[in-house]
Amino acid sequence: MAKIHGGQVIARALRREGVDTVFMLTGGHVLPIIDGCVTEGMRVVDVRHEQAAAHAADAYARLTGKLGVAIVTAGPGVTDAVTGVANAFFANSPMLLIGGRHQEAENLRGGLQEMDHPKLFQSITRWADTARDVGRFPEYIAMAARHAFGARGGPVFLDFPWDVSAGQVEETAIIWPERYRANRPAGATDETLAEIVEAISSAQNPVIFGGTGLRWSRQDGYRENLDDVAMALRSPVFLNSLARGALPVGHRYLGNRSRGLALAEADVVLALGVDWDFRTGYGKKVNLDARVIQIDAEPSKIGWNRDADIGLVADPGAVVSQLASRVGEIGRTDDSAFTTMVFEAEAARHSAAEELAASNESPIHPERFARDVAEFFGDDSIVAADGGDIVSTTAKWLRTSRPGGLLDPGPFGCLGVGAPFAVAAKVVEPETRVGIVYGDGSFGFNGMEYDTLIRHELPVVGVIGNDGAWNNIKAIHQIMFPERVVGSDLGVRPYEKIVEGLGGYGEFVDKPSEILPALQRAEESGVPSLVNVHIAEQLRMSSTYGF
Secondary structure (H helix, E strand, O other): OOEEEHHHHHHHHHHHHOOOEEEEOOOHHHHHHHHHHHHOOOEEEEOOOHHHHHHHHHHHHHHHOOOEEEEEOOOHHHHHOHHHHHHHHHHOOOEEEEEEEOOHHHOOOOOOOOOOHHHHOOOOOOEEEEOOOHHHHHHHHHHHHHHHOOOOOOOEEEEEEHHHHOOEEEHHHOOOOOOOOOOOOOOOOHHHHHHHHHHHHHOOOEEEEEOHHHHOOOOOOHHHHHHHHHHHHOOOEEEOHHHOOOOOOOOOOEOOOOHHHHHHHOOEEEEEOOOOOHHHHHHOOOOOOOEEEEEEOOHHHOOOOOOOOEEEEOOHHHHHHHHHOOHHHHOOOOOOHHHHHHHHHHHHHHHHHHHHHOOOOOOEOHHHHHHHHHHHHOOOOEEEEEOOHHHHHHHOOOOOOOOOOEEOOOOOOOOOOHHHHHHHHHHHOOOOOEEEEEEHHHHHHHOOHHHHHHHOOOOOEEEEEEOOEOHHHHHHHHHHOOOOOOOOEOOOOOHHHHHHHHOOEEEEEOOHHHHHHHHHHHHHOOOOEEEEEEEOOOOOOOHHHOO
16 A cells, blocks of 8 residues: 655645645645645745735635635745735635644644644634644644635635645555535526516616626626626626626626615615725615615625625525526616716716826826736736726726636735735736736835746836835825825836846836836736836825725
């Protein structure tokens, strides 16, 4: 009988779960696990900071729908990854952080990097534990996957003592779980479905609003079904956060800039996996008299901050598919006055933005930056958006016709996701154009991951909107403490030279007419690149902090 070591058991269990790539930063406590991944033929992508490994695993999950996996060493390796796990938690990304752990034989003796990691993750994971029996490692991986894919989904944590993962076990002694998690999306009962159909078909001003929970639907074909429902109902559709791409760019009923107006005037809102958080005024931006139909796989989201007239715990995509089978009952022959009004406002707001984007001033107007960047990437790219104001400005212009086409920080507002998200995207889809849109502040967090991109030959095109300041915070600071504004100015630094120094392509741009040519040159370089664009400082308030 053959023996294998614990790291191979872990890797084989991950392969059985469908994982083909792991993101890691090396360390002694995880060497058996890394060796196992190599032995089992998995792709191992090493990064420069554990936070980046967690972000990359998050993006892998967002793009593939599979379990994203990051591997980090014990102690500071695990603590470095905490922010990436927290960001995945608020995005509901099914990812597994695997940590090394001090030797079980030396527990409570003060061994190297000894720490009880699982306690650290109680508030930012769906489950966290330690696996201490090499023969049961696959059971622990199966448990982790069940939790990671439960309800909406979310991150999980599992650590393995160094001496246990290095230990040998007879292959025949290992228990290999099969069919260990739910594989059918939950829908609505006939009675509830009939109630929803009646509510939306009788509405005068219906709005469909899709959020992060829609992206994590397990229902095949939900995007096509959402199109069927939208076309039948002839109502405005708005997609937030990870739901972007559920309908293609240019869809007749897909809105972008008039969501607030539509929600304020709606009489029925079909909320599909939506979070009533700060981005929606905690649900107060919706007409207080509107009837809310809230569908979410996560029970705790139903009625959170906003009453749900029909609150259904179900897979939003599955319910959309059920509704699509009954479009004959909700069909309308003409656009309503409400729908016409919303899209007239949409066109007017887009025209106003176009006027700003036509500016030829230097430093470059942020709207001009956003428009040209969106034009370069088109709607068939994957773009990681990393920053504050620059993300909110550029996201209105960026076009995506697929889930995961725009990878933004999400509700946690975490900076530093850009390069790690792009690493994962280029690994998952090497033939797809992958880009990063940075603010100058956000580049400072994980800019060294350009070294990862270069070492692994992952040619992505990065672009910075560089106004030399923490723009959003500076605006607030000037109002609150106008005589003592500190820590808000960065200066227009030559970040492109960092990328050049690492072996990539860099270029500085300070004229509007040079944005598109510079991006084209960056792509043609064939190596990871960064175009550093000097934009004008436009101090403005944001609703992010409740102002």
